[in-house]
Amino acid sequence: xxxxxxxxxxxxxxxxxxxxxxxxxxxxxTTVVGLLADAGVSQPVVSKHLKILKxxxxxxxxxxxxxxxxxxxxxxxxxxxxxxTEMAGFxxxxxxxxxxxxxxxxx
Amino acid sequence: xxxxxxxxxxxxxxxxxxxxxxxxxxxxxTTVVGLLADAGVSQPVVSKHLKILKxxxxxxxxxxxxxxxxxxxxxxxxxxxxxxTEMAGFxxxxxxxxxxxxxxxxx
DNA sequence: ATATCTCATATCCATTTGGCTATGCATTGA
DNA sequence: TCAATGCATAGCCAAATGGATATGAGATAT
Numbered sequence: 001x002x003x004x005x006x007x008x009x010x011x012x013x014x015x016x017x018x019x020x021x022x023x024x025x026x027x028x029x030t031t032v033v034g035l036l037a038d039a040g041v042s043q044p045v046v047s048k049h050l051k052i053l054k055x056x057x058x059x060x061x062x063x064x065x066x067x068x069x070x071x072x073x074x075x076x077x078x079x080x081x082x083x084x085t086e087m088a089g090f091x092x093x094x095x096x097x098x099x100x101x102x103x104x105x106x107x
Numbered sequence: 108x109x110x111x112x113x114x115x116x117x118x119x120x121x122x123x124x125x126x127x128x129x130x131x132x133x134x135x136x137t138t139v140v141g142l143l144a145d146a147g148v149s150q151p152v153v154s155k156h157l158k159i160l161k162x163x164x165x166x167x168x169x170x171x172x173x174x175x176x177x178x179x180x181x182x183x184x185x186x187x188x189x190x191x192t193e194m195a196g197f198x199x200x201x202x203x204x205x206x207x208x209x210x211x212x213x214x
Numbered sequence: 215a216t217a218t219c220t221c222a223t224a225t226c227c228a229t230t231t232g233g234c235t236a237t238g239c240a241t242t243g244a
Numbered sequence: 245t246c247a248a249t250g251c252a253t254a255g256c257c258a259a260a261t262g263g264a265t266a267t268g269a270g271a272t273a274t
Contacts, residue, residue: 006122009116009119009120009125010120012116012120013116013117013119013120014261014262015113016262016263018116021194022194025194025195025196031220031221032220032221032222033219033220033221041262041263041264042263042264042265043220043221043222044221044222044223044224044263044264044265044266045262045263045264046221047221047222047223048222048223048262048263049262051222065220065270065271065272066219066220066221066270066271066272067220067221067271068220068221068222072194074194074195077191077194077195080187080191081191084184084187084188084191087128087129087132087179087181087184088132088181088184089132121231121232123232123233138250138251139250139251139252140249140250140251148232148233148234149233149234149235150250150251150252151233151234151235151236151251151252151253151254152232152233152234153251154251154252154253155232155233155252155253156232158252172240172241172242172250173240173241173242173249173250173251174241174250174251175250175251175252215274216273216274217272217273217274218271218272218273218274219270219271219272219273220269220270220271220272221268221269221270221271222267222268222269222270223266223267223268223269224265224266224267224268225264225265225266225267226263226264226265226266227262227263227264228261228262228263228264229260229261229262229263230259230260230261230262231258231259231260231261232257232258232259232260233256233257233258233259234255234256234257234258235254235255235256236253236254236255236256237252237253237254237255238251238252238253238254239250239251239252239253240249240250240251240252241248241249241250241251242247242248242249242250243246243247243248243249244245244246244247244248
């Protein structure tokens with residue numbers, strides 16, 4: 001039960017947080033206000049969720065003036081991939097080079 | 108935010124439940140008592156967690172006499188794969204036949 | 215300078231969650 | 245038949261969680 005793994009699973013368990021992450025995966029850089037409309041919760045709640053996602057390594061933030069742009073760190077999904085791979089116990093055959101795989105995920 | 112998807116993510120968020128599922132993925136059919144030692148919690152708690160895992164479609168139970176054998180339904184991981192695929196936006200290329208994939212997961 | 219805007223932190227609160235013990239119902243063994 | 249085993253359900257409780265509002269600190273615009 002790795003610490004990071006636990007943080008990732010826990011972070012993605014909440015629908016609001018998953019929604020935020022999904023938004024960032026689709027839309028790229030977005031400010032907190034930009035995420036606000038879709039999220040359906042108040043701004044402080046969005047900030048709080050983003051903090052949790054960040055702690056799990058799922059998002060990255062970049063400060064620009066008074067704005068804070070958040071973006072998805074899709075490489076963090078490797079944690080999910082790894083775990084699922086291990087549980088399924090068979091993907092390894094197809095993905096014999098996970099690092100290369102992750103590089104392609106960045107595109 | 109599909110209902111099943113939410114149940115799966117939520118079910119796997121708890122370390123104890125993940126532990127139970129992992130055990131079942133490695134060990135195959137196991138009774139509740141068989142899961143008890145590893146779980147580190149009381150029997151009723153194990154039963155409760157198994158119920159949640161079952162509701163999420165992650166495990167299956169088979170009654171045999173006074174025993175109840177639980178087993179992992181690894182196909183349920185397809186929910187994770189689907190979501191991650193969508194977020195990562197690239198696996199599709201390699202997995203153009205997910206059904207075939209899932210069949211192989213059963214082995 | 216002052217008001218406005220963006221965002222984070224601080225409280226606070228209701229609900230959910232994850233654990234426990236107690237218990238009951240089958241099923242099996244003596 | 246009666247005790248023991250396997251398992252689920254019922255309560256119970258402390259802690260965690262997800263939400264809201266209030267507020268403050270920077271940054272920008274007027």
